[in-house]
Amino acid sequence: MKRVLILSVLMCTLFFLYSFPSGVVAQNQPAPNQAKVKEFRIERSIPKEGIACIECHKKENPGIFTDWAHSRHASANITCIDCHRAEEFDPDVSKAHFKQYERSDQPYGKPEYKVPISAIVTPKDCSRCHPDEVKQYSRSKHANTLQIVWKVDPWMNKGMNSDNERTTGCYHCHGSIVKIKDGKLTADTWPSVGVGRINPDGSKGSCTSCHTRHRFSVAEARKPEACGQCHLGPDHPQIEIFTESKHGDIYASYGKDYNWNAAPGTWTPGVDYRGPVCASCHISGSGTVLTTHDVTERLSWELQAPLTVHPENFKPFPAKTNWKVERQKMESICMQCHSKLWVTNHFAQLDKTVQEYNDVYFKPAKKMLTQMYEKGLLDKSRFFDEEPEFLFYELWHHEGRRNRMGVAMAGPDYAWWHGAYDMKPKFNHFMKECLEAIKTGKPIYKYTFYPNATGDTTKPKQVLPQPAK
Numbered sequence: 001m002k003r004v005l006i007l008s009v010l011m012c013t014l015f016f017l018y019s020f021p022s023g024v025v026a027q028n029q030p031a032p033n034q035a036k037v038k039e040f041r042i043e044r045s046i047p048k049e050g051i052a053c054i055e056c057h058k059k060e061n062p063g064i065f066t067d068w069a070h071s072r073h074a075s076a077n078i079t080c081i082d083c084h085r086a087e088e089f090d091p092d093v094s095k096a097h098f099k100q101y102e103r104s105d106q107p108y109g110k111p112e113y114k115v116p117i118s119a120i121v122t123p124k125d126c127s128r129c130h131p132d133e134v135k136q137y138s139r140s141k142h143a144n145t146l147q148i149v150w151k152v153d154p155w156m157n158k159g160m161n162s163d164n165e166r167t168t169g170c171y172h173c174h175g176s177i178v179k180i181k182d183g184k185l186t187a188d189t190w191p192s193v194g195v196g197r198i199n200p201d202g203s204k205g206s207c208t209s210c211h212t213r214h215r216f217s218v219a220e221a222r223k224p225e226a227c228g229q230c231h232l233g234p235d236h237p238q239i240e241i242f243t244e245s246k247h248g249d250i251y252a253s254y255g256k257d258y259n260w261n262a263a264p265g266t267w268t269p270g271v272d273y274r275g276p277v278c279a280s281c282h283i284s285g286s287g288t289v290l291t292t293h294d295v296t297e298r299l300s301w302e303l304q305a306p307l308t309v310h311p312e313n314f315k316p317f318p319a320k321t322n323w324k325v326e327r328q329k330m331e332s333i334c335m336q337c338h339s340k341l342w343v344t345n346h347f348a349q350l351d352k353t354v355q356e357y358n359d360v361y362f363k364p365a366k367k368m369l370t371q372m373y374e375k376g377l378l379d380k381s382r383f384f385d386e387e388p389e390f391l392f393y394e395l396w397h398h399e400g401r402r403n404r405m406g407v408a409m410a411g412p413d414y415a416w417w418h419g420a421y422d423m424k425p426k427f428n429h430f431m432k433e434c435l436e437a438i439k440t441g442k443p444i445y446k447y448t449f450y451p452n453a454t455g456d457t458t459k460p461k462q463v464l465p466q467p468a469k
């Protein structure tokens, strides 16, 4: 209905412009308050090389073919070749694939259909047709996470895990640095669809983190499960918090009736869904707030950081936002369904939580840790090889985050039982260990047989800040 309306408005405008003398048409600039008309470049006909991909892969990988055939891309004649085509000299070109065009068992396995292809399809490839989404994504923390990880994380900087533990753990969520050896993607870097994957063409990310191939569905990305594959567990339990919140209850009861397939940018609170999910608050447009692929927008705090600061003051990756503006955006999303007082008071509770966490738990613990290093009772050369280091880490990284995140997203069990409640024994235990060492002057026991602390500690050149030109 909406679409038909937009189309007819457009057609009337076109007719209107066309029927005027050319001098008037020259003012064909959209007024500043007029929504930008989205442009798509669509190649209407499919080249014979493109038909070959479809016909052969329909037999070879029916799963891939069927997903693609059900996608919006297929209905717009966007085919395999539009995304996978490469140049002969590209580093990521699949050398093995050329052999597919020397097959006698397949009608399309002939040299006349031959084109270079690559298995990797990066945000840069999508940007040909979706420049706005890619631009927003490229400035997000999702895209730049490897840089942040290598700046702040002792697991990496002190080599406290093995390269394989990183490949199979960290990089599946955060993204690998894709490497190619002898024309093949290497097993230690591929597959990976982590949010900040660094691609051979220099672009960052993998759009399939949320829009799995080959459906590339908006409906799927809107569902909380799309986020929950990474946003879970003891240190960032957003999916658990959401599930226990009233919003999550409503999703459990009514989610099957939500209009997940509303056209991009038109998904409307109250009309298409009754209770918000992750995407409603962090990505999708709502009221006057526009859709964004930069999840750092709409945030007023760095709730995952050891000391909670505003995003623009987060030194490892200062956001180019102003927290007050972002707070207003988030509040106006809530106000699609809640009154102002409800929302203001919710955020007053969050701000109070942040202040208590910082002043009562984090700062005193941090002061004690510094003192322990100064007195030589803890060894600074490695992190995680002494008990108080682990306790300190878990205080902010596990319980402390759960407490702050629980309050932010209205999950009281995480705010208190998994949060503030758990911080108390952790804090006491940490202080006890340190005070005892200070009293006796005896350095803390060091784990001598630290298992698998073999990870490479050289920062990969791809994640280093680019040298100034």
Ligand code: HEC
Binding pocket: 049, 050, 052, 053, 054, 056, 057, 060, 080, 081, 084, 085, 094, 096, 097, 100, 101, 103, 106, 108, 109, 110, 113, 115, 117, 118, 119, 120
């Ligand atoms: C004659 C059959 C045939 C044709 C035509 C063909 N492919 Fe393939 N392709 C295959 C087979 C078989 C494989 C799997 C090879 C393997 O498992 O090692 C493959 C693998 C791939 C891969 C994965 C490559 C990798 O390195 O992992 C991609 C991507 C791909 N094809 C895309 C395309 C595209 C795009 C086209 C059209 C330009 C195309 N294919 C045409 C048979 C074909």
Ligand code: HEC
Binding pocket: 053, 054, 057, 064, 065, 068, 073, 078, 079, 080, 081, 082, 083, 084, 119, 120, 121, 122, 192, 193, 206, 208, 213, 214, 216
């Ligand atoms: C809209 C872009 C797009 C279109 C259209 C598309 N692909 Fe892909 N394809 C991707 C992306 C993205 C990946 C994931 C690669 C990555 O992580 O970089 C992928 C991965 C693949 C892979 C390797 C991964 C695997 O699971 O083995 C194959 C094979 C493949 N595509 C074949 C095809 C075929 C055949 C078609 C046409 C029927 C097609 N693709 C159409 C974007 C596309």
Ligand code: HEC
Binding pocket: 040, 041, 042, 043, 072, 073, 075, 076, 078, 082, 083, 121, 122, 125, 126, 127, 128, 129, 130, 207, 208, 211, 216, 217, 218, 219, 263, 264
């Ligand atoms: C050659 C142009 C082209 C390329 C390349 C392309 N797309 Fe698209 N994409 C389109 C068009 C056109 C549509 C709109 C189809 C419609 O509205 O019916 C679309 C729609 C979409 C949608 C919305 C689907 C829905 O459910 O409404 C998503 C998500 C998407 N593309 C993701 C991607 C990703 C991710 C990549 C890169 C891996 C990519 N596209 C590459 C042209 C392209």
Ligand code: HEC
Binding pocket: 141, 148, 149, 152, 153, 155, 156, 161, 166, 169, 170, 171, 172, 173, 174, 229, 230, 231, 232, 233, 235, 236, 303, 304, 305
């Ligand atoms: C299950 C997916 C997953 C795995 C596995 C994982 N992470 Fe994360 N990581 C996340 C998510 C999600 C966040 C965002 C937390 C937030 O904002 O609440 C995050 C946050 C971080 C941050 C904080 C970034 C910042 O902006 O301050 C660092 C550093 C980090 N992870 C490093 C690692 C390292 C190193 C490993 C492996 C030893 C790892 N992660 C394993 C998903 C994961």
Ligand code: HEC
Binding pocket: 123, 126, 127, 130, 133, 134, 137, 195, 205, 206, 207, 208, 209, 210, 211, 218, 221, 222, 263, 264, 265, 266, 267, 279, 283, 284, 285, 291, 293
């Ligand atoms: C963190 C999850 C996530 C990632 C990663 C992601 N998207 Fe999306 N995308 C979404 C959600 C959610 C929507 C639905 C927005 C709405 O409700 O209209 C969406 C919508 C879209 C649309 C429909 C038009 C629009 O803007 O609403 C396109 C096109 C698209 N994404 C392309 C991309 C491309 C290209 C990438 C990679 C650079 C990408 N997406 C990565 C979550 C994601």
Ligand code: HEC
Binding pocket: 141, 142, 144, 145, 146, 148, 149, 172, 173, 174, 193, 194, 195, 209, 210, 221, 226, 227, 228, 229, 230, 231, 278, 279, 282, 283, 295, 296, 297, 299, 302, 311
């Ligand atoms: C493949 C894993 C993955 C998926 C899927 C994913 N994220 Fe993330 N997300 C991460 C990681 C890793 C980080 C931490 C980035 C950092 O701070 O270094 C993160 C960070 C965030 C942040 C914090 C940004 C900031 O500036 O502190 C938000 C908000 C977020 N994600 C929302 C979402 C939403 C909403 C979805 C689903 C639509 C989603 N994510 C899907 C891995 C993922």
Ligand code: HEC
Binding pocket: 224, 227, 228, 231, 238, 239, 240, 242, 247, 276, 277, 278, 279, 281, 282, 298, 299, 300, 301, 302, 303, 304, 305, 327, 330, 405, 408, 409
């Ligand atoms: C009702 C709206 C709402 C829903 C639903 C929601 N969030 Fe949030 N989220 C928030 C608010 C509000 C904050 C705190 C924002 C701030 O910094 O002021 C937040 C914070 C976060 C952060 C912390 C960012 C940081 O500072 O490290 C992440 C990550 C996140 N949300 C991911 C998710 C994921 C994943 C889901 C779904 C499982 C989800 N959110 C559901 C509103 C929501």
Ligand code: HEC
Binding pocket: 245, 246, 247, 250, 269, 270, 273, 274, 275, 276, 280, 281, 330, 331, 333, 334, 335, 336, 337, 338, 343, 346, 410
């Ligand atoms: C799409 C509509 C919608 C949006 C958007 C929305 N909420 Fe809600 N929210 C609801 C509904 C419906 C309820 C259930 C009210 C009831 O208990 O009857 C609810 C309940 C709540 C509750 C009560 C939780 C409890 O356990 O009692 C809080 C707090 C809340 N929302 C905060 C927020 C905040 C903060 C935002 C924005 C970040 C937000 N909501 C965005 C619909 C929404």
